[in-house]
Amino acid sequence: MAIDSWLLKQHQSGHPPALRFYTWSPPAISLGYHQHKYPEHWQHLVWQGEKVDLVRRPTGGRAVLHQGDLTYAVVTSDVTSGIVGSRVQVYQKICEFLIQGWRSLGIELQYGTAGRGYIHNPNCFGTATGADLILPDGTKLIGSAQLRRGGAILQHGSMRLHPSAELFTQVFGTESFSPVHFPQNLDIEKIIAALIAAAEDCFGMELKVQPISESEWEAILS
Numbered sequence: 001m002a003i004d005s006w007l008l009k010q011h012q013s014g015h016p017p018a019l020r021f022y023t024w025s026p027p028a029i030s031l032g033y034h035q036h037k038y039p040e041h042w043q044h045l046v047w048q049g050e051k052v053d054l055v056r057r058p059t060g061g062r063a064v065l066h067q068g069d070l071t072y073a074v075v076t077s078d079v080t081s082g083i084v085g086s087r088v089q090v091y092q093k094i095c096e097f098l099i100q101g102w103r104s105l106g107i108e109l110q111y112g113t114a115g116r117g118y119i120h121n122p123n124c125f126g127t128a129t130g131a132d133l134i135l136p137d138g139t140k141l142i143g144s145a146q147l148r149r150g151g152a153i154l155q156h157g158s159m160r161l162h163p164s165a166e167l168f169t170q171v172f173g174t175e176s177f178s179p180v181h182f183p184q185n186l187d188i189e190k191i192i193a194a195l196i197a198a199a200e201d202c203f204g205m206e207l208k209v210q211p212i213s214e215s216e217w218e219a220i221l222s
Helices: 002-012 040-044 087-104 165-172 188-203 214-221
Strands: 018-022 028-031 053-056 064-066 069-077 140-149 152-160
Touching (some): 002 018, 002 069, 002 140, 069 087, 069 188, 087 140, 087 152, 087 188
Parallel strands (some): 028 053
Antiparallel strands (some): 028 064, 069 152, 140 152
16 A cells, blocks of 8 residues: 555656556555554454554555455546546546446446444444445445545555455454355456456546556655
8 A cells, every 4th residue: 555655646746647456465454544443453363374464544444354355546636537526526436437347247336325333333344435335235345445635636445355254253243244246257357357448438548557666666665
């Protein structure tokens, strides 16, 4: 996520918008920027012999377990994308490519509605807001968070693909886990390809793969 923050700074200085996808190794729990209360045992979790990292996002929201998920990040601005409006309207404008991409894979998504337990639930996937995307059965598939710096926008989020019920229960308890069922032939490469095609269509741009250089890595790590 340090790369996400760096991409936002790059965009503020005139670089083009960016879209990236990534997974996590080892697993980690990302805390929202303002989330200061969380169970103490999260600091001592071990999964398959590896310590579960505890990291803080540059964006707000509640805790997300990154294991068996795919994370996306969009860096853009109201000038380059023409995205204007309230925070939820901006969320939903950016989320159009997620809805269209998943629809091309045969999976329909819709926006959630925050329940009464939203404020007190430390688990991002425990409830859904108008910025989150849920399946027809109400299961939350994508939770997103956003950071704005002037006219520049970072929106990133987690897509639950194949989370471990055992680890999820260790982190959030037995009431939190609800499995997501996908077609058997749906792998992560197909998902990313569909989302890239949808992003090019929704945002009217051609995306180019741009590896991070050695000097850029040094800037990110510093």
